Amino acid sequence: MHIDIVEGCIACGVCESLCPEVFTVTDTSHACQAGVSGREDACRQAAEACPVSVIVVKES
Template sequence: MTIAKVWIEDGCIACGICEEICPEVFVVDDVSNVKLNVDFNEYASGIKAAADACPVEVIKYE
């Protein structure tokens, strides 16, 4: 699967799970953010794992 876009919807609780699972793509400050200039396809499995682990289900990708 090719991933062209990753984003965080409203409602992030800044738990840090996404950054723990895939620090190459996610960084948590006040809320989770997607890093710029990342080849999402290189980290597709980590992005999917982070989205699946998100307790509030706000990590989205396409």
């Protein structure tokens, strides 16, 4: 799985609250790819919960 944060993050913090091992929110959200393994479900939940749908999950 690969996580991309595309343009438009409003820094709401939801993704970090759902999966802090992957998402760090400062002025915008940053995804730590190294933290994704074993946390795929939390990453999918974060992508679904993002209010502006800027978390793009590539399953391959």
